[in-house]
Amino acid sequence: MEAIQHILGAKVAKDVKRSAILPALRRPPRNKILLVDEPGELLDENARRFLEDCQALTDKKKTSVVVAMTPREYGQLETAAGGNLALLNPKDLHYLEPLNPDQGRTIAGRADWALDLLPRIPATWQREPFLLELLLSLAEELPELRANVTELVEVAIRRASLQSEHDYPNYVYGNGLNDDQRLRLREAVDGRRVGTTFRSILYRCGLLDADEENASLADPVLHDHLPPTLRIHQISDIHVGQDMVTESQIDDKAKGAIGKAIKGVADKPSITLREAYRRHLAELGKAAPHLLIASGDMTSPAKGVDGITEVHEWLQKELRPLLVNHRLLESNDPRICVIGGNHDVDRAAVGKPGGERARHLPFAMAFKDYPRPQLELPPEKRDGGLVNYKRFGMQFLLFGSSEVGQEIFDTARVQIRDALTGHPDAQKAIDALNEEYTDPGLVAQADLDRAVRDVLSGSGLRIAVLHHPPSPLPPIELAAFGGLLNAGRVKEAFLKCRVALALHGHLHIGWFGEECWAGEHDDWVLRIASAPSLSCDRKSVSTRNGFNEIEINREGKDAFFVTVRRFEWTGQTCEPTARLGPFSPGRPRPTAAASRSSTM
Secondary structure, X not given: OHHHHHXXXXXOEEEEOHHHHHHHHOOOOOOOEEEEEOOHHHHHHHHHHHHHHHHHHHHHHOOEEEEEOOHHHHHHHHHHHOOOOOOOOHHHOOOOOOOOHHHHHHHHHHOHHHHHHHHHOOHHHOOOXXXXXXXXXXXXXXXXXXXXXXXXXXXXXXXXXXOOOOOHHHHHHHHOOOHHHHHHHHHHHOOOOOOHHHHHHHHHOOOXXXXXXOOOEOOHHHHHHOOOOEEEEEEOOOOEOOEOEOOOOOOHHHOHHHHHHHHOOOOOOOOEHHHHHHHHHHHHXXXXXXXXXXXXXXXXXXXXXXHHHHHHHHHHHHHHHHOOOOOOOOOOOOOEEEOOOOOOOOHHHOOOOOHHHHOOHHHHHHOOOOOOXXXXXXXXXXXXOEEXXXXXXXXXXXXXXXXXXXOOOOHHHHHHHXXXXXXXXXXXXXXXXXXXXXXXXXXXXXXXXXHHHHHOOOOOEEEEEOOOOOOOOHHHHOOOOOOEOOHHHHHHHHHHOOOOEEEEOOOOOOEEEEEEOOOOHHHOEEEEEEOOOOOEOXXXXXXXXXXXXXXXXXXXXXXXXXEEEEEEEEOOEEEEEEEEEEEOOEOOOOOHHHHHHHOO
């Protein structure tokens, strides 16, 4: 405001604060220029009336009205004016220019140490008077930081972001921009194209570094406040040995020489969905996921434990190189997490002494270098399956839900199986017996108790992963013991842990749900996302194959907004078919009326 008043001339400009705006607009002022500072409350009440009062003051009293406002407030005036140039003319819109070097030296002229420090201050901190003044004031308060500009900047960002201090992100991003402007700024953060109109406004306000399509965030405090979107892919029920192939998108009549001559269409042979998914990641390029979760059933009865090793090789050699980096992920942060499913056990060990742990050893050995539930160990000796992404502020809670299962309860059937084992012509009979295995889910209570104990003292976004569904769906009712035997206790632990999203597979069906125990756990809302099978060709499955994509936007240190999209294969391409969110962890979705009011 002081800069604007200086430009206008102190003798003719009157600075009117919020509480005095309305009286000043409705009585003859002595000054020829009336300077109005951020009329936000008046615009919220009646922006059209504000414009009409300004016009009347200009026409009748010959007083010019200069309004210092945020981009959001200008958007309100544009809407209220409705294109009436007499009320609001875009030609009258002016922006404060960035500080020039002489102005920067003037601000730093308080002391010799400040002038010496100025050349070492990043250019982004020298664009705006507030930011430069903040940095110099902090250096004056803490002289020991003058030698380390990097640390000085880090402290300044923390100070600027504190609500008890400057609350800078809230004023600039939360209150200073409207919903559309915030969305466009987030697009720039993610490297996406920003429309010309929004790009120009954000650049002139010093929020973008250039008025170009590939502009990036210029404001250093908002750069810390708004990290890029974190993308996670959830794949499940790969079932190596039952691989589904893509359908051809080309009609038979359009193939061959005729098709090439008429449409330029070349034959496209079908490929496995696993290979199609790998190609999809490669085509995404910079938009590929940062993290990958495989939520169980890597193998199938046809492959047995050999399929587990095959999937490990596929994940490590073919998918891991396609995952992209994120500036808030450390070099040692796990990029792939895995969960064992009911098919990922060694059936030969089931029913034998020590088999309850030994059946999980092939999976444990294959994925010993990945975060996973440690079902090969007794529950009391496990580490809890907690994976921390500290810089981003997120945790994965990995639960092994295949604690039991694959048993045959009929003694005669066990004897038949054992007698057939090793016989060269007996595989079909063994497979038929395998179909009679039971596959209930169960999460050990010790794992649930450990998770609650380990996470209650922390904060951030929490995502739970398991194989079996924590809430029943119709397919579960068609198969005995198809779900979690202790689903209630599992969800109770999720609510206690403030889990924002639970991911699972097992059913080969894409499904989203929301659950809240009214009056319990502060009415926390648990979101649940079931992933379809990535590549299984089981004929009993009526849904398409696919995967889930989770996008997480973070604002500040602990405000998260999550969107889950389901992608399904249609021929040789995958398309989004359903969406959950965006939602804020634990909070119910806004009503339609609330959604409308938030964008007005």
